[in-house]
Amino acid sequence: MKPLLSCLALLSCFSSAQADTTIPDKETLGKALYFDVNLSKNRTQSCATCHDPSRGFVDHRDTPAGKAVSLGDDGVSLGDRNAPTAAYARFSPDFHLNPKGQYVGGQFHDGREADLKGQAGGPPLNSIEMGMPDKAEVMARLQANLSYATAFKQLFNEAIFSDPEQAYAAMADSIAAFEKTDFFAPFDAKYDRYLRGEVQLTKEESLGESLFFSEQFTNCHQCHKLNTFGGSPEETFSNYEYHNLGVPVNKTARQHNGVAADFVDQGLLANPQVKDEKHSGKFKVATLRNIAITAPYMHNGIFQDLKTVVLFYDQFNNPKRDLNPETHTAWAKPEVDKNVALKTEEFKAPALTDKEVDALVAFMKTLTDQRYEHLLK
Numbered sequence: 001m002k003p004l005l006s007c008l009a010l011l012s013c014f015s016s017a018q019a020d021t022t023i024p025d026k027e028t029l030g031k032a033l034y035f036d037v038n039l040s041k042n043r044t045q046s047c048a049t050c051h052d053p054s055r056g057f058v059d060h061r062d063t064p065a066g067k068a069v070s071l072g073d074d075g076v077s078l079g080d081r082n083a084p085t086a087a088y089a090r091f092s093p094d095f096h097l098n099p100k101g102q103y104v105g106g107q108f109h110d111g112r113e114a115d116l117k118g119q120a121g122g123p124p125l126n127s128i129e130m131g132m133p134d135k136a137e138v139m140a141r142l143q144a145n146l147s148y149a150t151a152f153k154q155l156f157n158e159a160i161f162s163d164p165e166q167a168y169a170a171m172a173d174s175i176a177a178f179e180k181t182d183f184f185a186p187f188d189a190k191y192d193r194y195l196r197g198e199v200q201l202t203k204e205e206s207l208g209e210s211l212f213f214s215e216q217f218t219n220c221h222q223c224h225k226l227n228t229f230g231g232s233p234e235e236t237f238s239n240y241e242y243h244n245l246g247v248p249v250n251k252t253a254r255q256h257n258g259v260a261a262d263f264v265d266q267g268l269l270a271n272p273q274v275k276d277e278k279h280s281g282k283f284k285v286a287t288l289r290n291i292a293i294t295a296p297y298m299h300n301g302i303f304q305d306l307k308t309v310v311l312f313y314d315q316f317n318n319p320k321r322d323l324n325p326e327t328h329t330a331w332a333k334p335e336v337d338k339n340v341a342l343k344t345e346e347f348k349a350p351a352l353t354d355k356e357v358d359a360l361v362a363f364m365k366t367l368t369d370q371r372y373e374h375l376l377k
């Protein structure tokens, strides 16, 4: 007798669509597409390769540049930015300018795609990612799979494949629908369970929580809080604004990816919709959900350890924190040394003690979804 496949081995529920199964809705179609390596030229990678559900939806593969950047389907190309988590991404509002004149939301570190649907169309045609030559070629791959061919016609329209543009948009739409399911946003971390009264935080985690949301002792809440009140359910720990933190160049990544060491990643200013110089070097505030298991950190993956990130913040307020513990040298200068948020009055905060640094790290560990708790050190 065949053993019953169990969903306990989480990922077995999300393997590629079988040719003999019918696909009932867009989410299920999107799920199959998300895991399908046929969307890449040499059939070596899917969305899940760089946004791996067993690893907090980030790229856990090693490359010559470590885990900071991603290897493309050609087996040699390396990107220049760290793959952000695709988890909780649906909570980023569509890219827009708010009444205060600040850009908010969108997808990618620079918000250049307004929403998940726009984003999902990018990687298959990106030459250093999935490397497909054009939309028609992607559609030919999809039509070769009988269950896709049937599903696209049933879920969109009979003639969908006569227009590669429309069919490609339907593919992106389906992947986005899957990314909007709760598989990407379970809200079952220790922190969520604590808010629901199911578990207690340790003393250290509790101190970290107070510090994190405090208006007096840290500035974290000024950027990493979506809801008005700290302690609200479904907090994603990002207000989806853009700031320049003064993150240095990742020289190791640049040594390997062929990008000139003096190239400047302009961040938000690299977004074609943004023209004002004052946005140079700004990146989208990252969600802190699953942060403890999604190293390395920052848009270029320059920091390996969560504690280093907290020390990096503290150096702006604390002259004693003059050494980067990972390099044992002084903190390198910002890639864009203008409008660094943490140098302004608005984001000044008191210096942190070692105990407070550790407490913030302990608190961030409680933001780990239950399925990844075994990965916590």
Ligand code: HEC
Binding pocket: 034, 045, 046, 047, 048, 049, 050, 051, 059, 070, 071, 072, 073, 079, 081, 082, 083, 084, 085, 086, 089, 106, 107, 108, 109, 110, 116, 119, 120, 121, 123, 124, 128, 129, 130, 175
């Ligand atoms: C080769 C690795 C790679 C592949 C394959 C890949 N991505 Fe990404 N993804 C990245 C990188 C790197 C970024 C950040 C790029 C940037 O900001 O310029 C990113 C960004 C994203 C974001 C934005 C998240 C945020 O917070 O802004 C989402 C969502 C996403 N990818 C989903 C997908 C989907 C869906 C697919 C499959 C169609 C996919 N990715 C394929 C590497 C990859």
Ligand code: HEC
Binding pocket: 109, 218, 219, 220, 221, 222, 223, 224, 242, 243, 244, 245, 247, 283, 284, 285, 286, 287, 288, 291, 294, 296, 297, 298, 299, 300, 306, 309, 310, 313, 341, 342, 347, 360
């Ligand atoms: C001025 C706004 C701002 C403040 C204040 C701030 N952050 Fe951030 N944070 C950001 C931005 C923007 C990023 C993404 C930077 C990048 O990618 O280069 C980020 C990234 C991070 C990351 C890495 C995320 C990742 O996926 O790589 C961590 C961890 C983090 N912040 C924790 C904190 C903590 C803890 C505090 C308080 C001590 C804090 N932040 C204060 C804006 C802020």
